[in-house]
Amino acid sequence: MIINITEAWDNMTIEAMLQSLHIPKKPMHELRMSKAITINDEPATLRSTIHTGDSLFLPIPEEKSAYKSSYRLCEVKYEDEHLAILVKPKGVKTHPNDMSESNTLLNHAIYTLDSEYVEPVHRLDQETVGLLLVAKNPFIKKILDRMLEDRQITRTYRAKVKSHLPLKTQTIDLPIGKDKFHPNKRRVSQTGDRAVTHIVSSNALGDGIAEVELTLETGRTHQIRVHLAAIGYPVLGDPLYSDSNLRQLSLESYKLEFIHPITQEKIAATLD
Structure with a gap:
């Protein structure tokens, strides 16, 4: 490298x-x-x-990711020799649950990017659309993992909820653990892992719907969905944490910002 x-x-x-x-x-x-x-x-x-x-x-050992190529292109918002920012469509998983799968974002990324190593730095729920950061070599992966842990990568999300008024700017600091009655769900639990979500802005869209902008301090499974439901404003179209019967989750990862660890340049990508 x-x-x-x-x-x-x-x-x-x-x-x-x-x-x-x-x-x-x-x-x-x-x-x-x-x-x-x-x-x-x-x-x-x-x-x-x-x-x-x-x-x-620096002589960095060459490694290859084990994902099968899907032979399908994915949308790339930013790419250099070290990392890339991809767009994950709604309904597409971030990565396969087993390596026999070939229709996830990482399968598309292996086909699209100029790298045989592509690994996610964070993950998005299957029904969440938006930006995903990936590393293109194991050396950079270690650096980006540490940056995420140290909150040097800002992930901003947008969600729609039922509310006639904008939600208050606030920090939701509620631990999240597994739901023992539902294997696919998470819940607020005092024995769970610490989870912190910041509501940084909100505006009323009319028709009883408000849009909320949020940033993550931690990255627990279903964190935004669990936290918004816990304060009484579940994400619209969420079949797990609201009364919705539709899989039309109104949640998107729309902005990523960080200082590039190698070039020291500010990287800012938006979904729009």
Whole structure:
């Protein structure tokens, strides 16, 4: 993998740069033992100093994802050699439950993207439409996973609910666990995992419907759907958490924002 060194890493050692990216111990050790690191095509070690404009080569083991190609294209909102932002259609699963499946977004991504490694950094419910971030090599996957954990990737969602008035700006901090009576459902449970959703804005659309904009601090299964139902405003068309008999979930992942870990540029993609 080639990294063009930006001002953020000027005059740092390679090791310090990688530590700033929170690279785990195992890949860091593998790089420390490697004889193939170069700076501007000259041999280097993790103790070598890098400067703005340098071309750093890190020998990253090649890995392939096990997803079958669907031979179908998916919509790509952003792509570079490290990562991509895809659009997941409604009714399409993020990834297969077993590798014999071939009609999920990851199957389409393997066919579409210029990479044999494509892995999701987060997931979307099958009935949720919207933006999904994927990594194109295992090194970047580790970095993006840590960024998501440290809340350095902002995921903004839009949902429609039954309400004549806009919902109040608020933080919903309610733990979510499995519903022991329904294997596909989750519920607010004091023994569940901490789950935090922020309602950042809302507006009334008329006809007794309000649109809500939300961001996630955590990423539990069905988090937005469970949380909105818990405060009395289930997502319209949700067959699991409302009285809807239709699978027309009015929920979309419409914006992703983060600082690119390698280029240090701001990446902002929207569904519209």
